[in-house]
Amino acid sequence: MDDWENLPGRLIVISGASGSGKSTLVRLAMQRPEARTRLSVSATTRAPRPGEEDGRDYFFLSRPAFEELRERGQFLEWAEVHGNFYGTPVGPVRELLALGECVILEIDVQGALLVKERVPSALLIFVNVPSFSILESRLRDRATDSEETILRRLANARWELEQVHRYDFPLMNSELDQAVNDLVALLVQHGCGG
Template identity: 75%
Template sequence: MDDWSILPGRLIVVSGPSGSGKSTLVRLALERPEVRARLSVSATTRAMRPGEHEGREYYFLSRESFETQRDLGHFLESAEVHGNFYGTPAGPVRSALAEGQCVMLEIDVQGALLVREKVPSAVLIFVQVPSLEELEARLRARKTDSEATIARRLTNARWELDQAGLYDHQLMNRELDQAVDDLVSHLIRHGCGG
């Protein structure tokens, strides 16, 4: 059950620091007609943000429910990030890969490195930012986090940026349209286009 290498689909992992724009890049890439991939929906214990919907951005779980599912081995990866749990439900990903589909995970660096351990054939793509100052400006512009949370995210971002060399590909999100084009190119190169 744990041998992911025999599955004919392709697993693509996109990650980068909070505020790097990875969610926007993934959403826009998946809207492109030449891309043939589906997004895996992660589970989290963090609160739902305005405009988010259950089952679209995340499955929102209580800590107890999350810990139970984690302990039963229901996640491909899980980690605690910024005081909340995040995890990728393994069943839907495995089913899609078994059907030969491309599946994209948009997850944090910690989770991506765990996926690499379980699924060595996964393609890891890191979203770079022009500078930490730009990253801080983006986090502040979202107006969703407290000062303490922004400080924690920036501290975490420094560690995440240090891990970028462990990824198969890096793309710079300086100009959105170019970054989307770059992501689409990587997807097509790895068999997720048609």
């Protein structure tokens, strides 16, 4: 059940600190016709943000439901981040990889490093920004989190930025169009488009 290396698809893991713009980058890259990828939908115990839909943005689960799935080994990776559980359901990812699809996991650094242990062929891409102050500005401009949550995200971001060396490719997101072009080029170069 755990043989990930012989599946014909490609697993791409994209991480970055909160506020790095990874979600926007992934969404825009996937709209480009030359990038042929599927996005894995993660599960979480956090509350939906305005406009988010269950099953499209995340599978929103209660804490007990998440814990039950975790105990049954139904997550490729899981972590507690900012006081909530996040995890990647195994089944849909394996099914898409078995069909030869390229699957993008947009997950935090903890999860990415766990995936790399379990699936050594996974390609890890870290979305970065030119400075820590830009990260803080983006988090505050989002206006979706409390001050306590913002401070927790910033503390976590410092640790995440120290892990960049463990990724296959850093991707600078200082100018959005260029960053999207760079991400699409990486995807195509690694068999996920053309």
